Amino acid sequence: MPFPPKIEQLLEDLNFFDDxxxxxxxxxxxxDRFAEAPESITGARPFPESHRAPRCDSEAYIWTEPQSGGRFKYHFAVENPQGISAKAMAVILDESLSGEEPELAMNLSHDVVFAIFGKEISMGKGQGLMGMIDQVRMQTRRLAT
Amino acid sequence: MSISSEVAIEQRGYTHPEILVSTEWVAQHLGDADVRLVESNEDLLLYPSGHIQNAVQVDWTSDLNHQVVRDYLAKAEFEKLCSRIGITPDTTVVFYGDKSNWWAAYALWVFTLFGHKNVKLMDGGRLKWEKEKRPVTREIPKFAPTQYQAAHERDDESVRALRDVVMQHVKAKKPLIDVRSPAEFTGERLHMEDYPNEGALRGGHIPGAKSVPWARAINPEDGTFKSADELRKIYQEEQGVQPGDDVVVYCRIGERSSLTWFVLTHLLGYQKVRNYDGSWTEWGNLVGAPIEKP
Structure with missing residues (x-):
């Protein structure tokens, strides 16, 4: 199954680079475009474990906000200041899934992590980013069905 | 709580305090041509997102590991790497990185396999540098390539243990230290918490191994090493592993155990410590290899 159109576009752009x-x-x-979810969405710290991406040592948290037309806006927090990859992933997920058909989020494949970050990504880091996808999929499924 | 990070490195009682440098020392040597800073991380985006001025990146997967065989670089590839980052056998190479210097210690250990003598770790790694709000840059430094000549072929015996050696070690009932998490040691988990199962068929530990998770050597607040007294308490008093012992350390793939190898060898002066880099991803699958569960 192809990735969501905006991710396909990103991959096309990334594949342009040889280096x-x-x-x-x-x-x-x-x-660098990462903006933490507002407190009106997250509530006060500490954030609830139920919003934490599993296996993510960058401590990424995800919130799914319903919008009109059965669509959603995805919000993220990344508690580890060294969580650069998690922040990049958060921006990519927000920009490619927010406001789109929820099926795109529900059916997003883990393979997108390797497509974006490369097969050389460490297993630990890869699992954390896949955990972000798991949390997005789970929250979307719960709210959309 | 440990306060060794507030004590100067040379006052912490280490056997070889010169192996560690402080963040301040690094700040004072940013332009020193005889010093090369090397950043090694788990997260590949960290270095390009901002690193210490004049630091180069050495990545454990693409730069240190053989790309086809599960092994490290051979001498010729290691020389090519060192030439590319512009060092000579006399250059002082200072490693630092994320995850409390896991990968930095791993890189330092690989450099040791080829006999590069002047190696150091920056105490506290990226975490401490960032906590001190020291400057970072995204500018990738360029150094004139060298013609690096390694001291010798890769030495797979002095600081590295291959599986047959480990098998003999087990039979001889010599000390082994398992630096994985307690749940991995007992076999409750086949992998580190939050990490994938990398295909180990069995859970448990190598027979006779003592469980000393790597992180016990570190002050979690800033990633610095605990003092020698604190470290001796853990390895010698609690576990009874002595500086004269022939010790093998292992973890999952040899990265966490590189840090424990560093602690025992350089900070506590143990004479013979070898890192079993095959670790649990090899032993947990190895036909004919015995395991133990509590």
Whole structure:
């Protein structure tokens, strides 16, 4: 199954880079756009474990806010200041899934992690990013069905 | 709570205090041509997102590991790597990184396999540097390539233990230290919490191994090493592993145990410590290898 259209577009852009550092730079630019979820969405710290991405040592938290037309806005917090990849992933998920058909989120494949970050990503890091996808899928499914 | 991080490195009682440098020392040597800073992380985006000025990146998967065989670089590839980062055998290489210097210690250990003598770790790694709000840059430094000549072929005997050696070690009932989490040691989990099962068929530990999770050597608030007295209490008094013992350390793939190898060898002066990099991902699957559960 293809990835959501905006992720396909991102991959097309990333594949343009031959040099891996240029690719990383593009992902860092994603991370630079990260904006933490507002307190009106998250509530006060500590955030509830039920919103935490499993297996993510960057301590990523996810909230799904219903919008009109049965669509959703995804909000993220990344508690580990060194969680650059988690921040990049959060921005990519928000920009590609928020306001879109919920099926895109519910059916998002773990393979997207390797497609974006490369097969050389460590197992630990990869699992954390897949955990973010798991949390997005789970919250979307719970609210959409 | 430990306060060793507030005590100067040379006053912490280590056998080889010169193996560690402080963040302040690094800050004072940023432009030193005889010093090369090397950052090694788990997260590949960390270095390009901001690193210490003039630091180069050495990645454990793409730079240190052989790309086809489960093994490290051979001498020629190691020389190519060192030439690329512009060092000579006389350069002082200072490693630092994320995860309390796991990967930095791993890189330092690999450099040791090829006999690079002047190696150091920056105490506290990225965490301490960032907590002190020291500057980072995204500028990738360029150094003139060198013609690095390694001291010798990769030495797979002095600080590295391969599986046959470990098997003999077990039979001889010599000390082994399992640095994984307690749940991995008991076999309750086949992998570190929050990490995947990397295909180990069995849970447990190598027979006779003592459980000393790697993180016990670290002050969690800033990633620095505990004092020698604190470390001796853990390894010598609690576990009865002595500096004269022939010790093998292991974890899941050899990265966490590199840090324990560093502690025992360099901070406590143990004479013979070898890192079993095959670790549980090999032993837990190895035909004919005995395991133990509590």
């Amino acid at each position: 891996r550092m240029e690719r990383y730079q593009a992902l860092i630019e994603c991370a």
